[in-house]
Amino acid sequence: MPVSPLPRRIAIHVLACLAFLALPYVFAPHGLTGQLKLIGTSPHEQTTLLGYVLMLAFLYLNYYVLIPRLYFSHRYGLYTGIMLLGFLAIGFVMTIRDRHDFFGDPPPFGGQPSAEPGRMFPPPDAFSNRQPPRQERQAYSLPPSGDMPKPGYGFELNQTLFLFLVGVFVTLSLRVSGRWRQTEQERVASELSFLKAQINPHFLFNTLNSIYALAIEQSPHTADAVVKLSSFMRYVTRDTGNDWVPLQRELDYIEQYIDLQRLRLADTATVSYTRNGSTAGLQIAPLLLISFVENAFKYGVNPAVDSPIRIAATLQNDQLHLHVGNRKVRQASSAGESGGIGLANTRARLALLYPDRHTLTITDQADTFIVDLTIQLA
Template identity: 40%
Template sequence: MSAKNRQIVLHILACVSFMSLPVIFMSRTEKTFFEMFNPLGIRVFVLYFLLLVYFYVNYFVLIPFLFFKRQYFSFAGIQIFIFLLIIILPNAFLHDLPRGKESFIGPLPPPSEKMLHGNGFPPPPTEGGDILTQEAFFFLLMLSFSLMLRISNRWKQTEKEKLNAELSYLKAQINPHFLFNTLNSIYALAIEKSDKTPEAVVKLSGMMRYVLSESSNEYVSLEKEISYIRSYIDLQSIRFEDTINLSFSISGTTFGKKIAPLILIPFIENAFKHGINAEEDSVIKIDISIVENMLKLYVFNNKVSIHLSEESKSGVGILNTSNRLQLLYAGAYELVINDEEKYYEAHLTIHL
């Protein structure tokens, strides 16, 4: 069931439950067919129906178009008018309702001693003050509940929009970062006039297609994300060939699982960026394991002597990824980074 349909069902159940309150509060004696539908009983059911209408008018019209637009005086004036219309005026004419042996549906037996002393619901007309207090309470309850529910929904929507804006900003920073580094790899192949340049261009094309078509989604197929990582590692392997000691392994099944796009690649890219020097021992280990709904990523690289720009040294990719993890997997991930003098390793666990 979709979230929208679930919400509709909850509203229907809440309305039915509210309209059942008069019957629930009646005494057993008053729950006979005739007593439930005497004029005063009918008035109670009509009042409850009007309170429901008032709730939804408040929720869908008055709060969004008056309260949220800070037209507080207009909002308060309409609330007072509705209160007079459905609470005060009907109670002013309460003594005119018949309480004898005739009703809208036929003769009624005389009221019992128990009913006359207010042990049932609704109370007899002699207790008009109690009726007014009770109905005013329900009116204020509807007003308060509609305000709280609407404000809560608006707050959630605002938080969702803020989250989407932050994610869009982070992705906008990440995607050019990938493109820049990948083009550098192909540029190096072209300088060397390598026969592997066409293959590298094809892999880059597939990677960019993935970034353009999938990175805007909140979650993507884990199979596609792993395929993207394979392409990236293959591209780096083409460029560096035997100059690195590369270990890459994947275990577990990816079928039917989803993950946030481009959430793993920054750790792998960071290893290639900081762990490769043709004149030094360059070691990179990458291990991805999936067990049920848990994914574990382990990335290791030894640190080598390389020249990096100030922007590259800042580690913007890892920082942005940490922010995305907090936004998308708060409480459902664990990231441990060991940044030592001679090596760097990252342990990431995500509950998918």
């Protein structure tokens, strides 16, 4: 069963938080297991863990609030100041809590351990003029059983600063990367909307020309052509507003267009159309294939010349292969017209929608024009 986006996102956040909290302990001298045991008995390790939790909370504040509202608004000075204050606040809380034993007073010099671990009381002769031997003073300064000597201030601050900077860099990189991806998606969507707006009038213009030719000839197929045009427009106005459409509908649309051209051309051109393979469950960008078919009828039909047109759509392993071939019996009226706006439009859409999942080969020879398009649909 596929995981829905929200639980998946929550799971990723939980794993990332656990990894962040466990990272300092993985490289600790006693390893992850040894350091986890010390957390239960050592106030110093508990303070360190509290600092990591506070740092993690501040990094989430940075990701969801500070970066969108300050960094992306180009208020870099204020953003840097808040980052500095956040680090100092976390370091201050860790230092005060750790060095004063839960905000209490430190034990007097020469104190002796009590029955309670972590607490020390002065010996009976603490106020006499006799100083305890050096070995005795060293014994009194040892931490309770199971605790490790506390590192110096410099080591703690350096470790905290390193983790803080790594966290800020990671959150900033993720946020900037997400902003860039969103901007790129909006750009692609805008370009696709523009290209789709181009292709619709282009298609309508060519289809109306076909029906006009039937009407001029007073063909009995004119009414059928109008009905097919109505079906085309229903597809264009209703279905192509979506980013993806079922492949079956797109191929049905192409087949209807071919039928319309057959009505118009009668015996003028020999049109061969075949379709093989199952379209079940496959989708494609709308109006992506029609330009190649239109191009074949535009430059491959001449009543005075034999005009064969071959169109084949083959589906295998979720891969669509479209072959369109025609004899060039009508030349472009100007340099660069061959293919027209339709082919240029389709090239651009393929590059945006299937950047690494399609191959387009166009063979443009003196008397033939062949298109072979392969798209990996899933």
